[in-house]
Amino acid sequence: MxxxxxxxxxxxxxxxxxxxxxxxxxxxxxxxxxxxxxxxxxxxxxxxSARPPALGTTIVVPDESKAAKALATETPGTEEYAATEYLAAQPTAYWLTPEEDPIGDVFGRMTHLAEEARDQDATIAVVVYGLPGRDCGNFSAGGLDEPDYVTWTEEIAAGLRAAGDLPKIVVLEPDSLALAPECGNVAERVEQLRGAIDRLAGPNTWIYVDGGHSSWLPAEEMAGLISQLDRAGSIRGFATNVSNYNHASEEFVYARQLSGLLDGARAVVDTSRSGAGSNGEWCNPRGRLIGEPGGTLADDVVDTNLWIKPPGESDGECNGGPAAGVWWPRAAIELTREVD
CATH class of the missing domain: 1.20.5 (Single alpha-helices involved in coiled-coils or other helix-helix interfaces)
Structure with missing residues (x-):
């Protein structure tokens, strides 16, 4: 059926x-x-990217800093040793220069900084400082020619990528934009910086370009220079007070002015030598102090403060100082004189 x-x-x-x-x-x-x-x-x-710099961000204490290297030459028990030891232990940005870390070596330096960052559970913070015609021939004169600058920054970029998921802060060429009108090379600087940004940009990498400082160019002029970079998708914002001495409060006001002219760009502020404010001098002024530790200040414009210029390094051959970037024990003592 x-x-x-x-x-x-x-x-x-x-x-x-x-x-x-x-x-x-x-x-x-x-x-x-x-x-x-x-x-x-x-x-x-x-x-x-991972979480950007913010209140509480801690950057690497680099064992290859000038302070750390100088510590081996100082005599324990002296003022020089105490000041150097203190500064060598502080989280401070590492300055990549072609003089210290040339082509062929700079990738290895980045690798070492990444290892330190992992060991310290910290953020990498580097200052890229090798632009052609750097500092317009002033105390920090130097830098690379155009082709070598491309190669050098490509090696830095490779080091940033090799660091993987580690957060990375890049302060790109301090003074390059703010000084350009005086140097008469704005268009050239803009093109050089655009290229560097394009090479350095990547995941977990926060780039801050030169923002001058509150007692240099008017905010409108500085914003006009930054806006010419036209790289809003690859940079986080700008850095102010790098290698200067202004109070953090002054720089926060200035950063807000700049940000308002730059569609809400963010900022970091250098407080490495801001503790006594500025007396109007920029080159090895007397009576200055270290400022607020990095990662202790922030608002809705400033991501945080950092120690960018290493305290104890000379600004140049002025007021009794050695060449720019050279460790100067007298400055280290003076800057740390009120440390408990």
Missing amino acids: AVAPAPVRRRRGIPRWLVIAFVVLAASGLLAILAAIGWIATWGFQML
Whole structure:
């Protein structure tokens, strides 16, 4: 006897309104996805990055700092030793220069900084300082020619990428923009910095370009220079007071002014030597003090403060100092004289 086939239940048709609603929602979702892709393209690697610098950020204490190296030459029990020992233990940005870390060596330096960052559970913080015609021939004159600068920054970029998921802060070429009008090379500087930004940008990398400081260029002029970089998708913002002495409060006000002119760009402020404020001199002024420790200040514009210029290094051959960047025990003693 033949077995009757199981009855086939007739499915109800999907209501037309539901089909239309589904298509609309799908289209909306697609548009949202496309919008998200566009947003990522606009803001580049920052979208993919870890948490940016903020209150509580701790940067690496580099064992290759000038202070750390000088400690081996000082006599324990002396003022020079105490000041040097204190400063060698502070989280401070490491300055990458072609004189100290040339082509062929700078990648290895980045690798070592990454190892230290992992050991210390800290953020890498480097200052890239090797632009052609650096400092317009002043105390920090030097830098590389154009082709070598490209190669050098490519090696730094490779080191940043090799550091993987570690957060990385890059302060790019202090004074380069603020000094450009005086040097008469604004267009050249802008192109050089654009290229460096494009090479250095990447995941977990927060780039801050030169923002001068509150007693240098007016905010409108400084903002006009920064805006010419046209790299909002690859930079976090700007750095102020690098190698200067202004109070943090003055720089926070200035940063807010700049940010308002730059569509909300963020900032970091150098407080390495801001403790006594500025007396109007920029080159080895007397009576200055170290400022607030890095990672202790922030607001809705300033991501945080950092020690960017290493305290104890000379600004140049002025007021009795040695060449720019050379360790100067007298300055270390003076800057730390109120440390408990």
